[in-house]
Amino acid sequence: MGIQGMELFAIGVVVILFVAVLKQFGILEPMSMEDSSDSDLELSTVRHQPEGLEQLQAQTKFTKKELQSLYRGFKNECPSGLVDEETFKTIYSQFFPQGDATTYAHFLFNAFDVDRNGSIRFEDFVIGLSVLLRGSVTEKLNWAFNLYDINKDGYITKEEMLAIMKSIYDMMGRYTYPTVRDDAPSEHVEKFFQKMDRNRDGVVTIDEFIETCQKDENIMSSMQLFENVI
Template identity: 55%
Template sequence: MCSVTYALCIVLIKQLGADFSLTESAEDEFEISFVCHRPDDLDILQEETEFSKKELQFLYRAFKNECPSGVVTEDVFKLIYSQFFPQGDSSIYAHYLFEAFDTNGNGCLSFKEFVAGLSLILRGSIYDRLNWAFNFYDLDKDGFITREEMMKIMKSIYNLMGKYVYPSIHDDTPREHVENFFQKMDRNHDGLITIEEFMESCQKNIFENLRIFQELH
């Protein structure tokens, strides 16, 4: 899911109008001065995120150009993704992603919420990214991931991809992925995945993949 969310965040940035490479080298290419678009708490956002001041200015200009009101509604959020996935139905996944970004739950995505989420996903530590991913899966925010929640997420991802992907997706494919997910992460087999189980399993997989990569080289 993290890779899917990462890709969709890049899609969102580009659709907002920002040709934003997310690298420090690219930052030097921009000489930006638009005080009228500068949010009052730009300096605070720089301290709270992993973006530079120029990157925040650039993102804010793109954000305001697309959303003059200063907020993104869920309908606009869904529309952005639907334009990039015409063969599938991106609305359900976009709904879950919107709720993950909308941290105060008011139904509108502010610039502060937008860049805070992007910073975690794109430049956060492994712990930050995994914590964000767990909260994304935990749809009812009760501190556990259930099979039902995971199934909803998996179905939304396959709906996003559409019916014409290759190889073709069978009806049982989402359920198979959910069962595989729980076999790896549900250590005590109680049908619930805690944040501790999630973190431990994900980090173990990361280290195992790194070990295999090093052995191959």
């Protein structure tokens, strides 16, 4: 997989893996009639109860039935109503038994944990998923930028990009052909900054990131691939 391919993968992998996770745990299965009682998204036995259905419909681009289906799958796997980081890492490790998905899962978990409390609520999960699957190109790129911006200061540094790229190579490297060289992540980061750091100040801003991605046909194609998976 070449440099351009890894750049495309780095942005598109989030959606690919979440679709895989959803299907693995039956979250995308059709809703049966007896499940209609979940329409208000209430579950008295869980520790965290999500917001009302109407509010989540307003915050996402999912229909009522889609939200019901997503919630049933979520609560079946997470009866507490919350997903902690270790559970998140365990889910991802199942898809990459020959690689190490731990670090990438950590970065991805932080991108979904919007209130930084160490857990992902159903609301966090479904709002993020809505952006990835149904959002506009700009919304998806904003989400991807947030993933790369590890310390959430509004800039992507070379150190942050290298950490993300190393985590992706750790997770996928054994599946690539030819075998990935040890210096491949660093090479990718240099090419990334040559392309995106327009004013050469050593960091990439959200404006630089979005502008560059929007001019890349491969990245734009990846943004459209998973809009109809649910």
